[in-house]
Amino acid sequence: MAERKARADALRNRETVLAAADQLFARSASPRGVSMDEIAAAAGVGKGTLFRRFGDRTGLIRAVYEARIEPLRQAVAEGPAPLGPAAAPRVRVPALLDALLCFKLDHRHLSLALEEAGSGSPYQAAHYAWWHGILRDMLERLWGEGEGEGEGEGEGDGEGDGEGAGEAGVGKAGAASDGDFAAHVLLAATRADLVEHLAGGDGVTRERMRAQLAAFVGRVLGEERTA
Numbered sequence: 001m002a003e004r005k006a007r008a009d010a011l012r013n014r015e016t017v018l019a020a021a022d023q024l025f026a027r028s029a030s031p032r033g034v035s036m037d038e039i040a041a042a043a044g045v046g047k048g049t050l051f052r053r054f055g056d057r058t059g060l061i062r063a064v065y066e067a068r069i070e071p072l073r074q075a076v077a078e079g080p081a082p083l084g085p086a087a088a089p090r091v092r093v094p095a096l097l098d099a100l101l102c103f104k105l106d107h108r109h110l111s112l113a114l115e116e117a118g119s120g121s122p123y124q125a126a127h128y129a130w131w132h133g134i135l136r137d138m139l140e141r142l143w144g145e146g147e148g149e150g151e152g153e154g155e156g157d158g159e160g161d162g163e164g165a166g167e168a169g170v171g172k173a174g175a176a177s178d179g180d181f182a183a184h185v186l187l188a189a190t191r192a193d194l195v196e197h198l199a200g201g202d203g204v205t206r207e208r209m210r211a212q213l214a215a216f217v218g219r220v221l222g223e224e225r226t227a
Helices: 002-027 036-043 046-056 056-079 089-106 108-117 126-145 172-188 192-202 206-221
Strands: none
Touching: 002 036, 002 046, 002 056, 002 108, 036 046, 036 056, 046 056, 046 206, 056 089, 056 108, 056 126, 089 108, 089 126, 089 206, 108 126, 108 192, 126 172, 172 206, 192 206
């Protein structure tokens, strides 16, 4: 019983720290300008507690970010359409990217601070690999199934190379490699530094940015063919 109470207290304290940090981050120009002393004071804990639980300020920023994005991750992993796994790729891909863009817009400073604090290649980060894997699999499914006829026409003789690719994606032979690359390109359109540049620097409105992303995603996916 004592061990269970200790775990409950630790979880409650963690949530208190995350809530305090989130409020301070939201009020600051950048989360990286908020000190661990300020967070500890707001949460009512010792600074040593923060370092033991989160390692450093970057670890705390990451913990707050992951806590805030978890509902979206759950919706993508287990929720209903259009974000959930039951949705068709052509519907799910633009819905997922729109939701990710909206999250970055709603948490601009937090998202940007996490990207800037990254060490090494951002493409090796676990959270990036998760989103990339979801998108890649959907694109491979969409293009691998081949919406319409004409997949692989001209294969091997150099004639007709790329015919239909602009309208219905790629054939099965190229689905894997093209899906992997396209997933990177689509995720790049939702990077926090780009969102910050467009929204903060160029003054692009939320709805305009969402419309531009939707149009771009539509061009990448290609037109849907009907029988």
